[in-house]
Amino acid sequence: MILLSALILGGCASGRMGNPGAIIAGASIGGSLGGSIGGLIGDNNNGWRGGYRGSAIGNIVGTIAGAAIGNALTTPREERIEDGAYIPEVREVYREPRSNKARSQVQYASQLKLRKIRFIDDNRNHIIDGGESSKIIFEIMNEGRDAVYNVVPLVETVGKVKHIGISPSVMVEEILPGEGIRYTATIYAGEKLKDGEVTFRVAVANENGRICDSQEFTLPMQRRD
Incomplete structure (x- = not known):
């Protein structure tokens, strides 16, 4: 014993x-x-x-x-990060509400949190190449005591970026307390993509449309040879 x-x-x-x-x-x-x-x-x-x-x-x-x-x-097994996945350096983003009323309604530090943001491209060089398809994968965790309904994951570029397409968001009906989901957004790069950088914003909104967590990271882009 x-x-x-x-x-x-x-x-x-x-x-x-x-x-x-x-x-x-x-x-x-x-x-x-x-x-x-x-x-x-x-x-x-x-x-x-x-x-x-x-x-x-x-x-x-x-x-x-x-x-x-x-x-x-x-014993629960540790989740293995996908082969060749790149973990970007993310930064938390906060957008100040324009009005006092909106400021009082926003609950930025809410129970929905983003975790384990990673990027995977076809050739695993961690660069968005022209004509290439890639993915942004992340987890949304419910750290509160209540279930959250109609959760919307958001992936967008900061500013207008030509020849970059992102798959549309899919609503998650429910996330129970203490649980989470893994979400994947597909990134399409056009053949005419030019050299430069692109900043992606990953966020999650609750059923009222309030942004609960938002993070950004930047990746290089290069045209197709």
């Missing part, structure tokens, strides 16, 4: 513990099976005393192994 407690507490400290029920169940099954096998081996070698010792040792080993298996099977 001391070793089992150490395993559970170790998982809590690392933040990667499996289902406690599965760990305890695995420990129980492993202990029983290990005790039985250890008892049979010890009994065959040294009589009942050997069987008793073998059962005790087998119970300990089986408990540890069963707990470890239960923990491994139920």
Whole structure:
């Protein structure tokens, strides 16, 4: 039990513990099976005393192994970022409301938050090339206590940029508290794209149309050879 407690507490400290029920169940099954096998081996070698010792040792080993298996099977896996994804340097954006009434209504630091913004282009050079298709991927998390409805992810360029197209936004019907969704916007670069830079704004609006979180990042553009 001391070793089992150490395993559970170790998982809590690392933040990667499996289902406690599965760990305890695995420990129980492993202990029983290990005790039985250890008892049979010890009994065959040294009589009942050997069987008793073998059962005790087998119970300990089986408990540890069963707990470890239960923990491994139920521990959440870390999400792997897509191969070749580029994590841009983002900056938070705040736009001051024009009127006092609008200022009182805006809840900028709300429960909807943007996370893990990344960019993936076809040739993985982290540049928007003419004629290339690429993606902006990000997560929207609901950090509040209530469900949020009719969430709108937004991806746009800052200012007018020629020959850059962005897939239209898709409304998310519901995000439960403590949960989130992953959103992907497709970026189309025209054949006539010129050298330069483009700044993208990634934002999320709630059902009232209020911007809850907004971040920007800049990427280089180059014309097609």
